Each structure stands twice: as structure tokens, then as C-alpha cells.
Amino acid sequence: xxxxxxELDRVCKRYGEVEALRDATLRVRRxxxxxxxxxxxxxxxxxxxxxxxxESIDGGSVxxxxxxxxxxxxxxxxxxxxADIRRLIMQTAMVFQHFxxxxxxxxxxxVTIAPIRIKRENPAEARDRAMDLLRLVGLSGxxxxxxxxxxxxxxxxxxxxxxxxxxxxxxxxxxPTSALDPxxxxxxxxxxxxxxxxxxxxxxxxxxxxxxREVADRVVFMDNGxxxxxxxxxxxxxxxxxxxxxxxxxxxL
Amino acid sequence: MNLSREYVFVLxxxxxxxxxxxxxxxxxxxxxxxxxxxxxxxxxxSRLWPPRMFCRVYVWLFRGTPLMLQLFFFYYGLGIMAxxxxxxxxxxxxxxxxxxxxxxxxxxxxxEIYRAGIQSIDRGQYEAAKTLGFTRTQTMxxxxxxxxxxxxxxxxxxxxxxxxxxxxxxxxxxxxxxxxAARDASNRDTNTTPYFLAAAGYLAITxxxxxxxxxxxxxxxxxxxxxx
Numbered sequence: 298x299x300x301x302x303x304e305l306d307r308v309c310k311r312y313g314e315v316e317a318l319r320d321a322t323l324r325v326r327r328x329x330x331x332x333x334x335x336x337x338x339x340x341x342x343x344x345x346x347x348x349x350x351x352e353s354i355d356g357g358s359v360x361x362x363x364x365x366x367x368x369x370x371x372x373x374x375x376x377x378x379x380a381d382i383r384r385l386i387m388q389t390a391m392v393f394q395h396f397x398x399x400x401x402x403x404x405x406x407x408v409t410i411a412p413i414r415i416k417r418e419n420p421a422e423a424r425d426r427a428m429d430l431l432r433l434v435g436l437s438g439x440x441x442x443x444x445x446x447x448x449x450x451x452x453x454x455x456x457x458x459x460x461x462x463x464x465x466x467x468x469x470x471x472x473p474t475s476a477l478d479p480x481x482x483x484x485x486x487x488x489x490x491x492x493x494x495x496x497x498x499x500x501x502x503x504x505x506x507x508x509x510r511e512v513a514d515r516v517v518f519m520d521n522g523x524x525x526x527x528x529x530x531x532x533x534x535x536x537x538x539x540x541x542x543x544x545x546x547x548x549x550l
Numbered sequence: 551m552n553l554s555r556e557y558v559f560v561l562x563x564x565x566x567x568x569x570x571x572x573x574x575x576x577x578x579x580x581x582x583x584x585x586x587x588x589x590x591x592x593x594x595x596s597r598l599w600p601p602r603m604f605c606r607v608y609v610w611l612f613r614g615t616p617l618m619l620q621l622f623f624f625y626y627g628l629g630i631m632a633x634x635x636x637x638x639x640x641x642x643x644x645x646x647x648x649x650x651x652x653x654x655x656x657x658x659x660x661x662e663i664y665r666a667g668i669q670s671i672d673r674g675q676y677e678a679a680k681t682l683g684f685t686r687t688q689t690m691x692x693x694x695x696x697x698x699x700x701x702x703x704x705x706x707x708x709x710x711x712x713x714x715x716x717x718x719x720x721x722x723x724x725x726x727x728x729x730x731a732a733r734d735a736s737n738r739d740t741n742t743t744p745y746f747l748a749a750a751g752y753l754a755i756t757x758x759x760x761x762x763x764x765x766x767x768x769x770x771x772x773x774x775x776x777x778x
Contacts, residue, residue: 349681387683397674401696411682414692456678463682 300327302467302498303348309356317343319522330493332509333502335519341502345469349386361385390460394472396452398444404455405440408462430458434488450481454488467498510534518542552743561735568731569751575717582653587660594665612658618719624651625723648720663705667698700770707763714755
């Protein structure tokens with residue numbers, strides 16, 4: 298009925314007195330690559346985290362694949378049952394700024410734990426597929442290493458493999474290179490670029506303007522909890538309409 | 551002091567028996583309190599207030615009063631109450647009273663160690679597990695608790711070494727553990743040797759424990775090797 302994978306409709310989020318999101322609306326179509334840019338504290342990570350319920354919303358609605366995760370009825374936000382939410386957010390997968398690999402598991406186990414324990418896939422098959430995914434991110438040689446033995450870029454690539462292992466219909470990247478040294482962001486961006494080329498739907502919160510411009514079909518600029526401007530990269534970066542976006546681009550480019 | 555072979559030989563049976571009781575108290579307490587600490591720890595960080603209150607009050611009571619008082623309560627106090635209220639099952643023999651008291655007391659200490667260990671794990675671990683479809687319970691048992699093991703081994707080790715020495719408190723309600731055996735022998739013979747032998751016994755136990763914990767720390771430290 299809809300080919301939107303993610304629909305956030307007029308989402309509001311407050312932290313005490315601070316309004317982190319004000320009526321933010323974001324729709325992502327199947328196969329689309331959306332980049333969210335904006336300064337720190339503009340609400341872009343918060344918006345991303347509303348998609349998979351890492352943040353609960355205070356107004357508006359959230360849909361995944363057309364199914365309502367949360368909606369506002371009569372001024373009150375109603376969430377679906379916890380088990381339903383869990384099933385819905387497994388259709389999304391997130392790659393975190395700080396990787397969040399499971400430190401007590403090897404790389405291979407990090408990738409297989411959700412397919413085996415949560416999705417009850419056949420362990421041998423899950424391991425085969427995990428090896429394929431590690432090969433995809435260029436780390437099949439590190440299958441039996443623990444996260445503590447890896448560099449930051451390697452950790453993030455394992456985290457990407459782990460996210461892919463649950464066969465999500467969309468990938469959410471939350472500043473995937475912000476915790477990395479500049480000289481190793483390239484290896485992570487290369488993997489993301491590859492996934493984009495393979496047609497994975499993705500939402501990417503990033504400070505890498507060049508990369509956003511290159512990979513995204515659509516760029517969303519946020520400021521002060523709201524979406525100020527969105528459009529194709531050429532327009533956003535080439536012909537910014539709002540003053541705020543112009544100032545932001547001047548500051549970061 | 552008299553460390554002649556003949557005298558040690560005379561003391562040996564009673565001290566060995568006492569040491570056996572000491573070890574038994576030690577082991578039974580560990581077997582009961584190490585697992586019991588976990589539900590108490592989980593309860594004390596529960597989002598539901600009844601288990602949280604219950605577990606926190608439990609920990610407060612057992613850490614906040616002397617172990618000796620607790621021993622008196624579970625042995626004499628319950629015995630008196632058993633008579634007053636006609637509840638004979640409350641009356642515990644010396645040895646079970648010691649085990650019950652120690653297990654409950656140490657579970658409170660272990661619970662606090664577990665709780666601190668669990669709360670030291672980064673929030674990102676919960677978030678990653680959640681996005682992968684883990685329930686809260688699955689996250690706790692598959693992701694969080696395994697990562698606390700390495701961190702809680704040193705404080706747990708500390709606590710068990712304290713337990714070795716706390717077993718001597720059982721003497722106050724007349725359990726014939728190592729210290730009581732030594733004191734009886736010393737009083738009988740007006741000789742300090744039994745105390746030295748008892749000290750050697752406690753030291754031997756704690757020495758073995760230290761070795762065991764070094765092994766455990768290595769075993770669970772595997773995944774914390776740093777990148778070269």
C-alpha cells in the first residue's frame with residue numbers, strides 16, 4: 298500500500314524544557330538514500346533514533362513499512378505492544394557512532410548472535426552468511442578476533458556486517474565515522490558506498506558533507522529540532538534557499 | 551609455642567576436623583550466595599518498585615548490621631520465636647543457622663557487586679541489542695552479564711577471602727570450626743601453638759583462593775586484550 302519504508306510524521310520530542318524535535322516529518326522510500334545534515338544538537342540523531350524506538354516520541358507518528366509503531370491520538374502518544382515493536386524495529390538496523398560491538402564475542406559471534414539467538418536461523422547457515430558479510434566488509438581474516446583487538450575502522454565495519462545480518466529493509470547510520478581518525482574514515486565510507494550501490498535503503502546522519510553529496514539521493518538539513526530544507530544534493534549544496542543552511546554550509550565547507 | 555612433631559600430632563585430629571567445618575561453611579555459603587546475589591542484583595535495578603524496594607531493603611539490612619548479630623538472630627532469636635509463637639520450623643540447629651545467615655549475608659554483598667558490574671556496562675550495548683531484536687531479558691543474560699564477569703571477579707575474590715575469615719564467627723554460636731578447635735586446644739594445653747596452626751590453615755585456604763582467582767581472571771580476560 299505504501300512504498301515508504303519509514304514514515305515519521307510531525308514528530309515531537311522533548312527533554313524536559315528542551316524541544317529536541319519540532320514537527321519533524323521524514324519519509325524514506327524503498328531503495329532511497331537519505332542523508333541528514335545539520336550542526337550538533339540540531340536533532341538529527343534524535344530523529345534517526347525515533348525510527349527504531351531508541352527514543353520515544355512525545356507527539357506525531359512513526360511507521361515502519363506502513364505499520365504504525367506509534368501514533369498520537371487525542372494528544373496522547375500510543376505505542377504498539379513491546380513484542381510488536383521488537384518485530385518492527387528488527388526490520389531496521391542501526392550502525393552507531395561508537396560501534397557498540399559486543400566485547401565478549403568474537404567478530405563472527407557478533408554477526409551471528411542475532412540471527413541464531415533471535416531469528417532462530419540454522420547456526421551453520423548463519424555462520425556461513427556471517428563469513429560472507431565479513432568478506433563483504435573486508436574482514437573475513439578477523440572472524441575470530443575480539444573487538445578489543447581491532448582498530449576503530451575495523452570495528453565499524455564489523456558493526457555494519459552485524460547490522461546486515463538481521464536482513465533489515467533499511468540501514469540507519471548514526472554518524473558512523475565521527476569517532477574515527479580522519480585517515481581511516483575512508484575504509485568505512487567505502488563499505489557504505491558499496492551498500493548504497495547495491496540498492497540498500499539507508500538513512501545516514503553525517504558530518505561528511507562530501508560523502509552525503511556523493512551517496513545521497515536526498516539531503517535533509519535540520520536546525521533547532523526541525524527540518525529546514527530538503528532536496529537533491531545538487532540543490533542543497535549548490536543552491537541553498539534558507540539563510541540557515543547557507544550559514545551552516547559556509548561554516549562546514 | 552611447641553612445634554614438636556608429637557604435639558602437632560596430638561592437635562591434628564581436632565584441628566583438621568575444625569578446618570573441615572570451616573571449609574564446609576565456606577563452600578556451602580558460596581554455593582548458595584553466589585547465585586542468590588543475582589536475582590537480588592536484578593531486583594534492585596528493576597523498573598518495578600516492589601522488587602526494587604524489597605531487594606534494596608534486603609541489602610541494606612544485611613550489610614547494615616553486624617554479621618554476629620545476624621548469627622544470634624537466626625540461631626537464638628528464631629529459636630525463641632519458635633517457642634513463643636509455636637512455630638517449631640523456625641528453630642534451626644547451629645550449623646544450618648550458620649549457613650542460612652552467611653548465605654543471606656553474603657548474597658547481599660555479592661548482589662551489590664553484581665549490580666555495580668551491570669551498571670558499569672555502557673548504554674550502547676543495550677541499544678545495539680535492542681536494535682537487533684533482543685528482549686530486555688535476553689539482553690541481560692546474553693550481552694550484559696557475560697561482560698560483567700571480568701569486572702566483578704576482583705571484588706568477588708575480595709569478598710570470598712573475607713568470607714574465609716568470617717567463618718570464624720560461627721564459633722560464637724558453638725560451631726566447631728577451625729578457630730573454636732584451636733581455642734579449645736589452646737585453653738586445654740595453655741599453649742599458643744594451636745592458634746599458629748589455625749592461622750596457617752586460614753592462610754593456606756586464602757592462598758589457594760588467590761591462585762584460583764588469578765586463573766579465572768586470565769580466563770575471562772581473553773576478550774579484553776588490547777589491539778597492538
